[in-house]
Amino acid sequence: MCSGGCSRCIGVTLYPLVLISIICNIVLFFPGWDVKYAKHGEITQEVRYMGGLVGGGLMVLIPAIYLNLTSQQGSGNRCEMFLSILFAAMGVAGGLYSFIVAVLGLDNGPLCKYGGIWTTPFKNSNSTYLADYSWWENCTEPKNVVQFNIGLFFTLLVTSCLQVLLCAIQMINGLFGCLFGACNKAKQEGFQLKVTQQSCFTAVSFHSDNMCTGKCSRCIAVALYPLALISIICNIVLFFPGGDVKYAKDGHITEEVKYMGGLVGGGLMVLLPALYIHLTAKQGCCGNRCGMFLSIAFAAVGVVGALYSLIVAVLGLQNGPLCKVLLIWLTPFKDRDQSYLTDSTWWGTCTEPKDIVQFNIGLFATLLATSCLQVVVCAIQMINGLFGCLCGTCMEKGPL
Structure with a gap:
């Protein structure tokens, strides 16, 4: 097994x-x-x-x-x-x-x-x-x-x-x-405990590859790459409702798309920490206590970026898309008592761009799910970085 x-x-x-x-x-x-x-x-x-x-x-x-x-x-x-x-x-x-x-x-x-x-x-x-x-x-x-x-x-x-x-x-x-x-x-390898005398405290060293902060950093970085890519792609696609560039040219873009939560928050602000966290998994590079300490700060930047993307996605879903209602461009679902998300009969209010409500919901929901995962993964790295800072990255199989 x-x-x-x-x-x-x-x-x-x-x-x-x-x-x-x-x-x-x-x-x-x-x-x-x-x-x-x-x-x-x-x-x-x-x-x-x-x-x-x-x-x-x-x-x-x-x-x-x-x-x-x-x-x-x-x-x-x-x-x-x-x-x-x-x-x-x-x-x-x-x-x-x-x-x-x-x-x-x-x-x-x-x-x-x-x-x-x-x-x-x-x-x-x-x-x-x-x-x-x-x-x-x-x-x-x-x-x-x-x-x-x-x-x-x-x-x-x-x-x-x-x-x-x-x-x-x-x-x-x-x-x-x-x-x-x-x-x-x-x-x-067995799970070995070895008590070693260090300057201020007694450290417990683990001779197991199964618990290693350096390898955990690599895993987290690899997980963040596709999530950052999804965020960037979703935000870019949102600039072209109905798959048409004319709405972007005319400025008929949903307000929350312009906040660029996926590009800046879930994209750049998560991608840079992912690159650094990946370096902490490499022996002789940043895979040391200092590198792991800095990874906590980078992971915190990732959490902030993902939270920004999360907030923008929630606002995008809550307020709904900018669309043409009869002859006027407006946001028809904003500030309504009942949510349009659960009542598809309201979606026909938007006559242009075509299927804009489904387009908006699908991409902002994807951004929402992606940013939630990014927050969780970056938070795990903050904890992992703290252990790596205190106990070492265990890149070598000797005592930490």
Whole structure:
């Protein structure tokens, strides 16, 4: 029973599931294998939620990559296994999002031409169309869109179930690895206690690779890189609502996007600490007590940056997007008593840019989740840096 080997197995298994999710979501944008429907915006609503691309894709791919890293020979210490629990939780969230979107896609049915009008004829039918093939002929265009929709959303449903299951298993596996070690080496060194006399106190030295502040720093830095990249990408994309540059040129950008929480806070202010923290894991570089002490300050900068990104994301979700209502550009959901997030009927208030509410919610929610992880990871490094400062980085196997 080896938690490190189990992490590798789970990571490798998640890769094809991620690929299937991404492919299914991309294909759903082209019903009847024709690009004209995507150009005209005649796409099923649930496809635009991008459950397979964002949920079962990106939010599961990053944990899969990290899980593979924790299983490499010479890696996979307790700190890494603890962080793998957080990443696996992110994968569970992504898998659940993909699952919910797939269920909605199957329940509501496809957008199609019905009696000469583009509509969703099977919505509110309690999914009875799934068992009654005679209803499928009501959709005259795109060709075979019902079968197309059912096949791909069902594939997404099954894939997301497997992703949730695997990531949940990794959360349990990570807990065992955190408590008992990853056992990546064939012969593990015993947990040895050696009392050594030092200047002011008696230090307890640990001859185990499973508890090492230097290696924990490397693990934290590697975890921060993709999170910083996600934050930067989300903030940049938010400048182009509807995938069109004209709104940025005309200044029709949501106010919270201009605060650049993802670029500055979750991006630059987290990326710089990640680079320095990585250096503390290198012997002969910053991997000493002084380096670990400075890593506490850098990690604190990361916490501040992530908190800034978190606050901006919360404001972006709370106030809603800037959009055109009739002929006026305004923020229609700001200062309302009821939240627009739970009532999708309000979303039609925004006529331009197209699907701006979903666009805004998806990216700011991703920023929110990413910044939460960044705060947790940087806070862990502050604690890890304190131990490294007091006890050393244990880069060598001798006494600290």
